[in-house]
Amino acid sequence: MTAPIIQVRDVVLRYGDFTALDRVSLDVFEGEVIVVCGPSGSGKSTLLRCLNGLETFQEGEVIVDGENVATCRNLPALRRRIGMVFQHFELYPHMTVLQNLTLAPIKAQGLPRAEAERLAMDYLTRVGIADQAGKYPGLLSGGQQQRAAIARALTLQPRLMLFDEPTSALDPEMIFEVLQVMKNLAVLGMTMVVVTHEMGFAQEVADRVVFMDRGAVIETAPSAEFFASPKTPRARAFLKRILRIG
Amino acid sequence: MQYNLTFSMLLTAPYLGWIADGVLTTLHLALLSWSVALLLGLAVGIARVSSNRALRLFGTFYVELFRNVPLLVQLFLWFYVVPEFLPSETARWWNRLDEVPYWTAVIGIAFYTSSRLAEQIRAALGAIPKGQFEAALSTGLTKLQMYRHVIIPYAGRIMIPAITSEFLTVFKNTALALTISVVEISATARKIEAWSFKGIEAYTVASATYMLTTLAVILVMTMLERRLAIPGLIRWGS
Ligand SMILES: Nc1ncnc2c1ncn2[C@@H]1O[C@H](COP(=O)(O)OP(=O)(O)OP(=O)(O)O)[C@@H](O)[C@H]1O
Numbered sequence: 001m002t003a004p005i006i007q008v009r010d011v012v013l014r015y016g017d018f019t020a021l022d023r024v025s026l027d028v029f030e031g032e033v034i035v036v037c038g039p040s041g042s043g044k045s046t047l048l049r050c051l052n053g054l055e056t057f058q059e060g061e062v063i064v065d066g067e068n069v070a071t072c073r074n075l076p077a078l079r080r081r082i083g084m085v086f087q088h089f090e091l092y093p094h095m096t097v098l099q100n101l102t103l104a105p106i107k108a109q110g111l112p113r114a115e116a117e118r119l120a121m122d123y124l125t126r127v128g129i130a131d132q133a134g135k136y137p138g139l140l141s142g143g144q145q146q147r148a149a150i151a152r153a154l155t156l157q158p159r160l161m162l163f164d165e166p167t168s169a170l171d172p173e174m175i176f177e178v179l180q181v182m183k184n185l186a187v188l189g190m191t192m193v194v195v196t197h198e199m200g201f202a203q204e205v206a207d208r209v210v211f212m213d214r215g216a217v218i219e220t221a222p223s224a225e226f227f228a229s230p231k232t233p234r235a236r237a238f239l240k241r242i243l244r245i246g
Numbered sequence: 247m248q249y250n251l252t253f254s255m256l257l258t259a260p261y262l263g264w265i266a267d268g269v270l271t272t273l274h275l276a277l278l279s280w281s282v283a284l285l286l287g288l289a290v291g292i293a294r295v296s297s298n299r300a301l302r303l304f305g306t307f308y309v310e311l312f313r314n315v316p317l318l319v320q321l322f323l324w325f326y327v328v329p330e331f332l333p334s335e336t337a338r339w340w341n342r343l344d345e346v347p348y349w350t351a352v353i354g355i356a357f358y359t360s361s362r363l364a365e366q367i368r369a370a371l372g373a374i375p376k377g378q379f380e381a382a383l384s385t386g387l388t389k390l391q392m393y394r395h396v397i398i399p400y401a402g403r404i405m406i407p408a409i410t411s412e413f414l415t416v417f418k419n420t421a422l423a424l425t426i427s428v429v430e431i432s433a434t435a436r437k438i439e440a441w442s443f444k445g446i447e448a449y450t451v452a453s454a455t456y457m458l459t460t461l462a463v464i465l466v467m468t469m470l471e472r473r474l475a476i477p478g479l480i481r482w483g484s
Protein backbone atom coordinates (compact mmCIF):
# COMPACT_ATOMS: atom_id res chain seq x y z
CA MET A 1 0.00 0.00 0.00
CA THR A 2 1.26 3.52 -0.79
CA ALA A 3 1.93 6.04 1.96
CA PRO A 4 -1.05 8.13 3.04
CA ILE A 5 -1.38 11.50 1.32
CA ILE A 6 -2.12 13.06 4.72
CA GLN A 7 -0.40 11.90 7.89
CA VAL A 8 -1.24 13.61 11.15
CA ARG A 9 0.80 12.33 14.09
CA ASP A 10 0.06 13.23 17.71
CA VAL A 11 -0.58 16.86 16.98
CA VAL A 12 -1.03 19.12 19.98
CA LEU A 13 -2.14 22.72 19.49
CA ARG A 14 -2.68 25.12 22.36
CA TYR A 15 -4.02 28.63 22.52
CA GLY A 16 -2.45 29.75 25.78
CA ASP A 17 -3.75 27.35 28.39
CA PHE A 18 -6.49 26.02 26.16
CA THR A 19 -5.76 22.80 24.27
CA ALA A 20 -7.54 22.98 20.92
CA LEU A 21 -5.99 19.79 19.52
CA ASP A 22 -5.03 17.06 21.91
CA ARG A 23 -2.71 14.42 20.38
CA VAL A 24 -4.67 14.13 17.15
CA SER A 25 -3.61 11.47 14.66
CA LEU A 26 -5.14 10.72 11.29
CA ASP A 27 -4.11 9.06 8.04
CA VAL A 28 -5.87 9.81 4.80
CA PHE A 29 -5.16 7.80 1.66
CA GLU A 30 -5.34 8.99 -1.88
CA GLY A 31 -8.88 9.02 -3.24
CA GLU A 32 -10.46 8.75 0.19
CA VAL A 33 -13.33 10.93 1.35
CA ILE A 34 -13.16 11.63 5.07
CA VAL A 35 -15.95 13.34 6.95
CA VAL A 36 -14.97 15.05 10.20
CA CYS A 37 -17.79 15.72 12.62
CA GLY A 38 -18.22 16.62 16.25
CA PRO A 39 -19.71 19.29 18.49
CA SER A 40 -19.00 22.97 18.06
CA GLY A 41 -15.59 23.92 19.39
CA SER A 42 -14.24 20.39 19.18
CA GLY A 43 -11.33 21.45 16.97
CA LYS A 44 -12.52 20.40 13.51
CA SER A 45 -11.64 23.68 11.79
CA THR A 46 -8.39 23.88 13.69
CA LEU A 47 -7.39 20.42 12.48
CA LEU A 48 -8.24 21.31 8.90
CA ARG A 49 -6.20 24.52 9.13
CA CYS A 50 -3.19 22.60 10.38
CA LEU A 51 -3.21 20.58 7.17
CA ASN A 52 -2.32 23.55 4.98
CA GLY A 53 -0.27 25.47 7.49
CA LEU A 54 -2.79 28.19 8.28
CA GLU A 55 -2.33 27.23 11.91
CA THR A 56 0.89 26.37 13.76
CA PHE A 57 0.88 23.60 16.32
CA GLN A 58 3.27 22.94 19.18
CA GLU A 59 3.77 19.17 19.05
CA GLY A 60 3.52 16.32 16.60
CA GLU A 61 3.83 16.43 12.84
CA VAL A 62 1.70 16.82 9.77
CA ILE A 63 2.85 15.45 6.45
CA VAL A 64 0.81 16.30 3.37
CA ASP A 65 1.66 15.04 -0.08
CA GLY A 66 5.13 14.13 1.12
CA GLU A 67 5.92 17.48 2.76
CA ASN A 68 6.25 18.21 6.44
CA VAL A 69 3.92 21.19 6.85
CA ALA A 70 5.60 22.60 9.98
CA THR A 71 9.07 22.76 8.43
CA CYS A 72 8.02 23.35 4.84
CA ARG A 73 10.20 26.02 3.22
CA ASN A 74 7.72 26.85 0.54
CA LEU A 75 4.24 26.81 2.01
CA PRO A 76 2.65 28.65 -0.92
CA ALA A 77 3.77 25.90 -3.28
CA LEU A 78 2.39 23.23 -0.95
CA ARG A 79 -0.89 25.11 -0.52
CA ARG A 80 -1.41 25.18 -4.26
CA ARG A 81 -1.73 21.41 -4.05
CA ILE A 82 -4.36 21.67 -1.29
CA GLY A 83 -7.68 23.25 -2.21
CA MET A 84 -9.66 24.78 0.63
CA VAL A 85 -13.33 25.71 0.79
CA PHE A 86 -14.71 27.89 3.59
CA GLN A 87 -18.03 28.17 5.35
CA HIS A 88 -18.51 31.75 4.20
CA PHE A 89 -17.18 31.20 0.67
CA GLU A 90 -14.58 33.98 0.96
CA LEU A 91 -14.72 34.97 -2.67
CA TYR A 92 -12.96 38.30 -3.20
CA PRO A 93 -15.90 40.69 -3.51
CA HIS A 94 -14.07 43.29 -5.61
CA MET A 95 -13.21 40.86 -8.39
CA THR A 96 -15.46 39.10 -10.86
CA VAL A 97 -15.98 35.38 -10.45
CA LEU A 98 -13.55 34.71 -13.30
CA GLN A 99 -10.91 36.98 -11.74
CA ASN A 100 -11.39 35.17 -8.44
CA LEU A 101 -10.57 31.90 -10.16
CA THR A 102 -7.61 33.09 -12.20
CA LEU A 103 -5.81 35.21 -9.60
CA ALA A 104 -3.77 32.45 -7.99
CA PRO A 105 -3.10 30.49 -11.18
CA ILE A 106 -1.70 33.63 -12.78
CA LYS A 107 0.11 35.20 -9.82
CA ALA A 108 1.14 32.18 -7.80
CA GLN A 109 1.43 29.48 -10.44
CA GLY A 110 2.59 31.72 -13.26
CA LEU A 111 0.11 30.46 -15.85
CA PRO A 112 -0.49 32.68 -18.87
CA ARG A 113 -3.78 34.54 -18.51
CA ALA A 114 -5.41 32.81 -21.48
CA GLU A 115 -4.66 29.39 -20.13
CA ALA A 116 -5.80 30.31 -16.61
CA GLU A 117 -9.06 31.61 -18.04
CA ARG A 118 -9.60 28.51 -20.11
CA LEU A 119 -9.06 26.34 -17.01
CA ALA A 120 -11.31 28.57 -14.92
CA MET A 121 -14.14 28.45 -17.46
CA ASP A 122 -13.73 24.70 -17.61
CA TYR A 123 -14.25 24.38 -13.85
CA LEU A 124 -17.05 26.94 -13.76
CA THR A 125 -18.81 24.81 -16.37
CA ARG A 126 -18.32 21.72 -14.25
CA VAL A 127 -19.93 23.36 -11.22
CA GLY A 128 -22.69 24.70 -13.43
CA ILE A 129 -22.15 28.46 -13.28
CA ALA A 130 -20.20 29.28 -16.43
CA ASP A 131 -22.83 31.93 -17.16
CA GLN A 132 -21.89 33.82 -13.97
CA ALA A 133 -18.20 34.23 -14.83
CA GLY A 134 -18.37 37.96 -15.45
CA LYS A 135 -20.44 38.83 -12.39
CA TYR A 136 -19.28 40.04 -9.01
CA PRO A 137 -19.71 37.52 -6.16
CA GLY A 138 -22.07 39.79 -4.23
CA LEU A 139 -24.63 39.41 -7.00
CA LEU A 140 -24.68 35.58 -6.85
CA SER A 141 -26.83 33.38 -4.65
CA GLY A 142 -25.13 31.64 -1.73
CA GLY A 143 -25.13 28.31 -3.52
CA GLN A 144 -23.61 29.86 -6.62
CA GLN A 145 -20.97 31.60 -4.53
CA GLN A 146 -19.97 28.39 -2.84
CA ARG A 147 -19.79 26.57 -6.17
CA ALA A 148 -17.60 29.38 -7.48
CA ALA A 149 -15.40 29.01 -4.40
CA ILE A 150 -15.06 25.29 -5.06
CA ALA A 151 -14.18 26.03 -8.67
CA ARG A 152 -11.58 28.55 -7.47
CA ALA A 153 -9.89 25.85 -5.42
CA LEU A 154 -10.11 23.35 -8.28
CA THR A 155 -8.60 25.72 -10.82
CA LEU A 156 -5.28 25.18 -9.06
CA GLN A 157 -5.67 21.47 -9.86
CA PRO A 158 -4.99 20.41 -6.29
CA ARG A 159 -4.11 16.90 -5.12
CA LEU A 160 -6.64 17.09 -2.29
CA MET A 161 -9.49 19.28 -1.09
CA LEU A 162 -10.40 20.51 2.37
CA PHE A 163 -13.96 21.64 3.11
CA ASP A 164 -14.86 23.48 6.32
CA GLU A 165 -18.64 23.30 6.75
CA PRO A 166 -19.24 24.24 3.12
CA THR A 167 -23.03 24.19 3.42
CA SER A 168 -23.55 25.61 6.92
CA ALA A 169 -24.12 29.16 5.72
CA LEU A 170 -26.55 28.15 2.98
CA ASP A 171 -30.32 28.15 2.79
CA PRO A 172 -31.68 24.59 2.60
CA GLU A 173 -32.60 24.78 -1.06
CA MET A 174 -29.02 25.62 -1.98
CA ILE A 175 -27.35 22.96 0.11
CA PHE A 176 -28.27 20.31 -2.41
CA GLU A 177 -26.54 21.93 -5.38
CA VAL A 178 -23.30 22.31 -3.43
CA LEU A 179 -23.37 18.75 -2.11
CA GLN A 180 -24.01 17.56 -5.65
CA VAL A 181 -20.83 19.27 -6.83
CA MET A 182 -18.92 17.66 -3.97
CA LYS A 183 -20.32 14.22 -4.76
CA ASN A 184 -19.24 14.53 -8.37
CA LEU A 185 -15.79 15.45 -7.17
CA ALA A 186 -15.68 12.37 -4.95
CA VAL A 187 -16.78 10.15 -7.81
CA LEU A 188 -13.91 11.48 -9.89
CA GLY A 189 -11.53 10.25 -7.19
CA MET A 190 -10.59 13.49 -5.45
CA THR A 191 -9.12 13.08 -1.98
CA MET A 192 -11.38 15.08 0.34
CA VAL A 193 -11.47 15.97 4.01
CA VAL A 194 -14.89 17.42 4.76
CA VAL A 195 -16.00 18.99 8.01
CA THR A 196 -19.77 18.84 7.86
CA HIS A 197 -22.92 18.12 9.75
CA GLU A 198 -24.59 16.76 6.62
CA MET A 199 -24.89 13.19 7.76
CA GLY A 200 -26.68 12.20 4.57
CA PHE A 201 -23.60 13.21 2.62
CA ALA A 202 -21.39 11.36 5.06
CA GLN A 203 -23.39 8.16 4.74
CA GLU A 204 -23.54 8.32 1.02
CA VAL A 205 -20.10 9.59 0.06
CA ALA A 206 -17.61 9.24 2.91
CA ASP A 207 -15.27 6.30 3.17
CA ARG A 208 -14.54 7.00 6.80
CA VAL A 209 -15.94 9.25 9.50
CA VAL A 210 -13.78 10.93 12.11
CA PHE A 211 -15.56 12.01 15.26
CA MET A 212 -13.90 14.70 17.37
CA ASP A 213 -14.72 16.04 20.79
CA ARG A 214 -12.84 18.55 22.96
CA GLY A 215 -9.82 18.60 20.69
CA ALA A 216 -9.36 14.86 20.43
CA VAL A 217 -10.26 12.28 17.82
CA ILE A 218 -12.64 10.02 19.72
CA GLU A 219 -13.54 7.62 16.97
CA THR A 220 -12.52 6.83 13.41
CA ALA A 221 -14.57 4.28 11.54
CA PRO A 222 -15.74 3.32 8.07
CA SER A 223 -18.82 5.33 7.34
CA ALA A 224 -21.29 2.43 7.33
CA GLU A 225 -19.92 1.14 10.59
CA PHE A 226 -19.99 4.56 12.23
CA PHE A 227 -23.62 5.13 11.43
CA ALA A 228 -24.76 1.60 12.18
CA SER A 229 -23.04 1.30 15.54
CA PRO A 230 -20.86 4.09 16.87
CA LYS A 231 -18.46 2.58 19.39
CA THR A 232 -18.17 5.43 21.87
CA PRO A 233 -21.02 6.83 23.98
CA ARG A 234 -20.07 10.36 23.02
CA ALA A 235 -20.34 9.62 19.30
CA ARG A 236 -23.62 7.84 19.91
CA ALA A 237 -24.99 10.83 21.81
CA PHE A 238 -23.78 13.22 19.11
CA LEU A 239 -25.34 11.20 16.29
CA LYS A 240 -28.61 10.92 18.14
CA ARG A 241 -28.73 14.65 18.63
CA ILE A 242 -27.75 15.62 15.13
CA LEU A 243 -29.92 13.10 13.31
CA ARG A 244 -32.92 14.23 15.25
CA ILE A 245 -32.29 17.87 14.33
CA GLY A 246 -31.01 17.28 10.80
CA MET B 247 -12.26 105.16 4.77
CA GLN B 248 -12.89 103.37 1.55
CA TYR B 249 -11.13 100.23 0.39
CA ASN B 250 -10.98 99.71 -3.37
CA LEU B 251 -11.07 96.10 -4.46
CA THR B 252 -8.72 95.81 -7.42
CA PHE B 253 -8.25 92.22 -8.42
CA SER B 254 -6.84 93.29 -11.78
CA MET B 255 -3.68 94.37 -9.99
CA LEU B 256 -3.04 90.71 -9.15
CA LEU B 257 -2.87 89.90 -12.84
CA THR B 258 0.17 92.09 -13.33
CA ALA B 259 3.85 91.41 -12.74
CA PRO B 260 5.23 90.41 -10.35
CA TYR B 261 2.09 89.33 -8.53
CA LEU B 262 0.73 86.98 -11.17
CA GLY B 263 3.97 85.02 -11.21
CA TRP B 264 4.04 84.85 -7.44
CA ILE B 265 0.49 83.55 -7.30
CA ALA B 266 1.18 80.92 -9.93
CA ASP B 267 4.26 79.79 -8.01
CA GLY B 268 2.36 79.77 -4.73
CA VAL B 269 -0.54 77.75 -6.08
CA LEU B 270 1.80 75.25 -7.69
CA THR B 271 3.88 74.92 -4.54
CA THR B 272 0.78 74.27 -2.45
CA LEU B 273 -0.46 71.68 -4.92
CA HIS B 274 2.73 69.67 -5.27
CA LEU B 275 3.61 69.99 -1.61
CA ALA B 276 0.22 68.51 -0.75
CA LEU B 277 0.39 65.80 -3.40
CA LEU B 278 3.95 64.76 -2.59
CA SER B 279 3.43 64.75 1.19
CA TRP B 280 0.22 62.83 0.83
CA SER B 281 1.74 60.21 -1.50
CA VAL B 282 4.66 59.62 0.84
CA ALA B 283 2.22 59.53 3.76
CA LEU B 284 0.08 56.94 1.99
CA LEU B 285 3.06 54.62 1.45
CA LEU B 286 4.33 55.06 5.01
CA GLY B 287 0.81 54.74 6.39
CA LEU B 288 0.25 51.54 4.45
CA ALA B 289 3.42 49.97 5.82
CA VAL B 290 2.70 51.09 9.38
CA GLY B 291 -0.99 50.15 9.15
CA ILE B 292 -0.03 46.63 8.06
CA ALA B 293 2.60 46.46 10.80
CA ARG B 294 -0.15 47.33 13.30
CA VAL B 295 -2.13 44.20 12.39
CA SER B 296 0.89 41.98 11.80
CA SER B 297 1.24 38.67 13.60
CA ASN B 298 4.74 39.77 14.59
CA ARG B 299 4.75 41.37 18.04
CA ALA B 300 7.80 43.54 17.47
CA LEU B 301 6.26 44.96 14.30
CA ARG B 302 2.99 45.67 16.11
CA LEU B 303 4.84 47.47 18.88
CA PHE B 304 6.79 49.51 16.39
CA GLY B 305 3.53 50.45 14.65
CA THR B 306 1.91 51.58 17.88
CA PHE B 307 4.95 53.61 18.87
CA TYR B 308 5.11 55.27 15.46
CA VAL B 309 1.45 56.21 15.43
CA GLU B 310 1.41 57.58 18.95
CA LEU B 311 4.58 59.55 18.36
CA PHE B 312 3.52 61.30 15.18
CA ARG B 313 -0.17 61.63 15.87
CA ASN B 314 0.03 63.21 19.28
CA VAL B 315 2.47 66.05 18.68
CA PRO B 316 0.94 69.07 16.89
CA LEU B 317 2.06 69.34 13.29
CA LEU B 318 3.39 72.85 13.84
CA VAL B 319 5.69 71.60 16.58
CA GLN B 320 6.78 68.69 14.42
CA LEU B 321 7.68 71.06 11.58
CA PHE B 322 9.83 73.13 13.95
CA LEU B 323 11.48 69.98 15.27
CA TRP B 324 12.32 68.76 11.77
CA PHE B 325 13.50 72.21 10.71
CA TYR B 326 15.49 73.44 13.72
CA VAL B 327 16.28 70.44 15.91
CA VAL B 328 16.74 67.32 13.82
CA PRO B 329 19.51 68.77 11.58
CA GLU B 330 21.55 69.40 14.75
CA PHE B 331 21.64 65.69 15.38
CA LEU B 332 22.58 64.62 11.86
CA PRO B 333 26.11 63.33 11.28
CA SER B 334 28.17 66.25 9.93
CA GLU B 335 28.46 64.74 6.46
CA THR B 336 24.71 64.34 6.15
CA ALA B 337 24.06 67.76 7.65
CA ARG B 338 26.33 69.42 5.11
CA TRP B 339 24.62 67.59 2.25
CA TRP B 340 21.22 68.54 3.65
CA ASN B 341 22.06 72.22 4.06
CA ARG B 342 23.39 72.43 0.55
CA LEU B 343 20.05 71.29 -0.90
CA ASP B 344 18.20 74.00 -2.78
CA GLU B 345 14.90 73.76 -1.06
CA VAL B 346 15.58 72.73 2.52
CA PRO B 347 12.33 74.28 3.88
CA TYR B 348 10.32 72.59 1.17
CA TRP B 349 11.77 69.12 1.82
CA THR B 350 11.44 69.64 5.54
CA ALA B 351 7.76 70.41 5.04
CA VAL B 352 7.33 67.26 2.94
CA ILE B 353 8.93 65.15 5.64
CA GLY B 354 7.02 66.75 8.48
CA ILE B 355 3.62 66.68 6.84
CA ALA B 356 4.17 63.16 5.48
CA PHE B 357 5.12 61.64 8.84
CA TYR B 358 2.29 63.38 10.63
CA THR B 359 -0.27 62.40 8.02
CA SER B 360 1.03 58.83 7.74
CA SER B 361 0.28 58.22 11.40
CA ARG B 362 -3.32 59.26 10.84
CA LEU B 363 -3.58 57.24 7.62
CA ALA B 364 -2.06 54.22 9.36
CA GLU B 365 -4.98 54.26 11.78
CA GLN B 366 -7.49 54.47 8.93
CA ILE B 367 -5.71 51.65 7.15
CA ARG B 368 -5.65 49.55 10.29
CA ALA B 369 -9.40 50.06 10.70
CA ALA B 370 -10.04 49.10 7.08
CA LEU B 371 -7.87 46.00 7.38
CA GLY B 372 -9.76 45.08 10.55
CA ALA B 373 -13.04 45.39 8.66
CA ILE B 374 -11.98 42.76 6.14
CA PRO B 375 -13.13 39.28 7.20
CA LYS B 376 -10.29 37.08 8.42
CA GLY B 377 -11.41 34.45 5.94
CA GLN B 378 -10.31 36.67 3.05
CA PHE B 379 -6.71 36.52 4.23
CA GLU B 380 -6.95 32.77 4.70
CA ALA B 381 -8.63 32.18 1.37
CA ALA B 382 -5.87 34.10 -0.40
CA LEU B 383 -3.13 32.22 1.43
CA SER B 384 -4.86 28.88 0.87
CA THR B 385 -4.65 29.37 -2.88
CA GLY B 386 -0.89 29.61 -2.59
CA LEU B 387 -0.45 33.36 -2.80
CA THR B 388 2.45 34.66 -0.74
CA LYS B 389 1.67 37.20 1.97
CA LEU B 390 2.96 39.95 -0.27
CA GLN B 391 0.76 38.82 -3.16
CA MET B 392 -2.19 38.51 -0.78
CA TYR B 393 -1.82 42.14 0.28
CA ARG B 394 -1.04 43.40 -3.18
CA HIS B 395 -3.86 41.68 -5.07
CA VAL B 396 -6.57 41.00 -2.52
CA ILE B 397 -6.33 42.92 0.73
CA ILE B 398 -5.13 46.35 -0.35
CA PRO B 399 -7.52 46.69 -3.31
CA TYR B 400 -10.35 45.63 -1.02
CA ALA B 401 -9.29 47.93 1.84
CA GLY B 402 -8.68 50.75 -0.61
CA ARG B 403 -12.28 50.65 -1.75
CA ILE B 404 -13.52 50.76 1.83
CA MET B 405 -11.16 53.62 2.55
CA ILE B 406 -11.83 56.04 -0.29
CA PRO B 407 -13.87 58.45 1.87
CA ALA B 408 -11.26 58.41 4.63
CA ILE B 409 -8.38 58.84 2.20
CA THR B 410 -10.20 61.76 0.59
CA SER B 411 -10.80 63.59 3.82
CA GLU B 412 -7.20 62.95 4.83
CA PHE B 413 -6.00 64.48 1.59
CA LEU B 414 -8.12 67.54 2.18
CA THR B 415 -6.60 67.87 5.63
CA VAL B 416 -3.09 67.57 4.23
CA PHE B 417 -3.93 70.12 1.63
CA LYS B 418 -4.97 72.66 4.23
CA ASN B 419 -2.11 71.70 6.54
CA THR B 420 0.36 72.78 3.86
CA ALA B 421 -0.38 76.34 4.96
CA LEU B 422 1.65 75.62 8.10
CA ALA B 423 4.72 75.25 5.90
CA LEU B 424 4.88 79.03 5.70
CA THR B 425 6.16 78.99 9.28
CA ILE B 426 9.36 77.40 8.06
CA SER B 427 9.49 79.79 5.12
CA VAL B 428 8.04 77.71 2.34
CA VAL B 429 6.43 80.14 -0.07
CA GLU B 430 3.17 78.36 -0.80
CA ILE B 431 -0.06 80.19 -1.52
CA SER B 432 -0.72 81.49 2.01
CA ALA B 433 2.81 82.85 2.31
CA THR B 434 2.39 84.35 -1.13
CA ALA B 435 -0.76 86.12 -0.01
CA ARG B 436 1.15 87.58 2.93
CA LYS B 437 3.93 88.68 0.69
CA ILE B 438 1.54 90.39 -1.70
CA GLU B 439 -0.13 92.16 1.16
CA ALA B 440 3.20 93.42 2.43
CA TRP B 441 4.19 94.73 -0.99
CA SER B 442 0.92 96.18 -2.21
CA PHE B 443 -1.34 96.48 0.82
CA LYS B 444 -3.91 94.53 -1.22
CA GLY B 445 -4.48 91.99 1.54
CA ILE B 446 -8.13 91.26 0.89
CA GLU B 447 -7.53 90.44 -2.75
CA ALA B 448 -4.50 88.33 -1.98
CA TYR B 449 -6.20 86.30 0.73
CA THR B 450 -9.28 85.89 -1.45
CA VAL B 451 -7.10 84.28 -4.08
CA ALA B 452 -5.53 82.00 -1.47
CA SER B 453 -8.94 80.99 -0.11
CA ALA B 454 -10.26 80.38 -3.61
CA THR B 455 -7.29 78.13 -4.30
CA TYR B 456 -8.09 75.99 -1.29
CA MET B 457 -11.80 75.88 -1.97
CA LEU B 458 -11.63 75.13 -5.67
CA THR B 459 -9.06 72.42 -5.21
CA THR B 460 -11.04 70.88 -2.38
CA LEU B 461 -14.18 70.82 -4.49
CA ALA B 462 -12.32 69.31 -7.42
CA VAL B 463 -10.84 66.58 -5.22
CA ILE B 464 -14.22 65.75 -3.71
CA LEU B 465 -15.75 65.54 -7.16
CA VAL B 466 -13.05 63.23 -8.50
CA MET B 467 -13.09 61.00 -5.44
CA THR B 468 -16.87 60.67 -5.47
CA MET B 469 -16.68 59.57 -9.08
CA LEU B 470 -13.91 57.14 -8.23
CA GLU B 471 -15.87 55.77 -5.30
CA ARG B 472 -18.87 55.17 -7.48
CA ARG B 473 -16.79 53.49 -10.16
CA LEU B 474 -14.99 51.22 -7.71
CA ALA B 475 -18.01 50.37 -5.56
CA ILE B 476 -18.11 46.65 -4.87
CA PRO B 477 -21.33 45.24 -6.32
CA GLY B 478 -23.50 43.54 -3.73
CA LEU B 479 -20.96 44.02 -0.97
CA ILE B 480 -23.55 44.93 1.64
CA ARG B 481 -25.42 41.69 1.19
CA TRP B 482 -22.15 39.82 0.91
CA GLY B 483 -20.73 41.27 4.08
CA SER B 484 -23.76 40.69 6.26
N1 LIG C 1 -7.21 32.01 17.77
C1 LIG C 1 -7.77 31.35 18.79
N2 LIG C 1 -7.49 31.69 20.07
C2 LIG C 1 -8.04 31.04 21.11
N3 LIG C 1 -8.89 30.02 20.99
C3 LIG C 1 -9.22 29.62 19.74
C4 LIG C 1 -8.69 30.26 18.59
N4 LIG C 1 -9.19 29.66 17.50
C5 LIG C 1 -10.01 28.68 17.96
N5 LIG C 1 -10.03 28.66 19.30
C6 LIG C 1 -10.77 27.71 20.14
O1 LIG C 1 -10.40 26.40 19.79
C7 LIG C 1 -11.52 25.54 19.86
C8 LIG C 1 -11.65 24.78 18.58
O2 LIG C 1 -12.09 25.66 17.58
P1 LIG C 1 -12.52 25.16 16.14
O3 LIG C 1 -12.86 26.36 15.35
O4 LIG C 1 -11.49 24.26 15.59
O5 LIG C 1 -13.84 24.33 16.47
P2 LIG C 1 -14.82 23.64 15.46
O6 LIG C 1 -14.85 22.21 15.83
O7 LIG C 1 -14.47 23.97 14.08
O8 LIG C 1 -16.20 24.29 15.88
P3 LIG C 1 -17.41 24.80 14.96
O9 LIG C 1 -18.27 23.61 14.69
O10 LIG C 1 -18.11 25.77 15.84
O11 LIG C 1 -16.84 25.42 13.74
C9 LIG C 1 -12.74 26.41 20.18
O12 LIG C 1 -13.03 26.23 21.55
C10 LIG C 1 -12.26 27.80 19.91
O13 LIG C 1 -12.87 28.69 20.81
Ligand SMILES: [Mg+2]
Pocket residue numbers: 044045046164165
Ligand atom coordinates in the same frame (compact mmCIF):
# COMPACT_ATOMS: atom_id res chain seq x y z
MG1 LIG D 1 -15.33 25.18 12.59
